Amino acid sequence: MTSSDKPDPAEDTPDTPAAPTGIAALDWTAASAEPQYRAAVVDLLGALAYGELAAFERLAEDAKLAPTLADKAELAKMASAEFHHFERLRDRLAEIGEEPTAAMEPFVAAYEGFHKQTAPSGWLEGLVKAYVGDSIASDFYREVAVRLDSDTRALMLTVLDDTGHGGFAVEKVRSAIDADPRLGGRLALWARRLMGEALSQSQRVVADRDALSTMLVGGVADGFDLAEVGRMFSRITEAHTKRMAALGLAA
């Protein structure tokens, strides 16, 4: 069984997986028998859960910058959607016998660092940040998800469902740039800073978390070696560039 929905020549391996590449064909009960795999998934769920909670806070904060009540309500809606994602991840951690707070704690500093370094100075910067941040995070978790056991994968794909940021942010930012083209350059710089800061915090997390990085660089999950990590980062960066172009920004 191959769960990837992207055509990738590197993946046309036969359907009879060797031990480490077979995790995507297993469910959680079978896959989590391997302690290191289990620890890596707990890390992923914890990181994603805290990310959702931090996104809730960030969007609620940005709602204050909204120029109209309708815009404020739109941001509040996104924040609330992130909170419900958080609930599902937290409940899942509890379900597999992990203390959710303990699973999230290791990632607090990285998210706080990211948000501290990238506090938006206004409504449009906030929108670009919501859009860029969620898109990058979503791309990353989707890439990882296809290599996880079927239960964890299903949960991740559910919580990564679009919360409506994309369309709303693109529409608002594009019309602002249409009205004042000079905004484009400033926001493009901002988007680059966001991407740089996200990468730097991710590196910090990977360096700190053994189980997670071992999984990422090919220890226990399905076909994830160092070269593949490189390709994954290329795909995420390319997707970012395309999104910025769609937004009217040169990335």
Place this chain on the structure above:
Amino acid sequence: MTSSDKPDPAEDTPDTPAAPTGIAALDWTAASAEPQYRAAVVDLLGALAYGELAAFERLAEDAKLAPTLADKAELAKMASAEFHHFERLRDRLAEIGEEPTAAMEPFVAAYEGFHKQTAPSGWLEGLVKAYVGDSIASDFYREVAVRLDSDTRALMLTVLDDTGHGGFAVEKVRSAIDADPRLGGRLALWARRLMGEALSQSQRVVADRDALSTMLVGGVADGFDLAEVGRMFSRITEAHTKRMAALGLAA
């Protein structure tokens, strides 16, 4: 039909209402034929909707002050519940052909004034504020709801359902006071300031909104004369006093 669930000697009026006292027996279609009643309900829905959106923002803000991740998640949950109440009220305004933003705008200044005057200086002040503010608002809207048409009443009672603030705030504040009894005096002062500010902003709203105040002082709704408004404020103040005692505070 009497919808009040409180025994009140002043309310043992016969079951055959005169024209203005009959609104509680009508549904929205019948009741809203009276333009002034309609305008008053639009005001109430608008005020309540913006109140929920402001509560969302306030709770999301307070979540940042939470001492633990679990407390933060609890506040975020409450904020999200308020947002869903907001959605229902906004959708109802749209359903009866009103522009939700226009219905909310007249109340923005009062809520902003209230929140500006009562920015909590810490986690416990935030919890007390969430608890006091929601309780007073909930008491007020429940008092008004029993005098409204059946459709509006049902909606209001639904959105005023406890969002879990009560138990959580009481537990946290009581245990903080147990640990440091001097906190009691400071938080009691804070609760008094909240009540005073809430009353002063309410008066401002009532003074500004003709249809609403006419309804409150007995024009169009069921049995709501000036004396009754006085009794209503007494009941709300008494309930506040009891809640503060339950919290370990002298009100």
